Amino acid sequence: MTLPNMLNNASTTDGHIPGAHGVEDSVSRSHPQAECPIRPGDPCSLCFPGADGPENCGLVYLVQDDPEMAATLNQERAKFNRAQRLAKQADFQPASGHPLAS
Numbered sequence: 678m679t680l681p682n683m684l685n686n687a688s689t690t691d692g693h694i695p696g697a698h699g700v701e702d703s704v705s706r707s708h709p710q711a712e713c714p715i716r717p718g719d720p721c722s723l724c725f726p727g728a729d730g731p732e733n734c735g736l737v738y739l740v741q742d743d744p745e746m747a748a749t750l751n752q753e754r755a756k757f758n759r760a761q762r763l764a765k766q767a768d769f770q771p772a773s774g775h776p777l778a779s
Contacts, residue, residue: 711730713731715736715740724736
């Protein structure tokens, strides 16, 4: 069996590749976590039954389909983004002697 076939037929989810002797047993993989469009800053928690992520979430569809709810969500996102920017600016405090220090 070739390596591509083993990778396609691998049934484990912990990164172990069955039959790959002499190869490190676990492979670390990072999967990007989708953000929830409804709760800015939070990852998608698959809170809507049957959803695989934000792309097929019924709650996201309902909120984005309703103009009033979508406007409220946009306001909340703007508040969140503004708070994030202010937090980043507060974290950056140049040391004395730095050209940007006041």
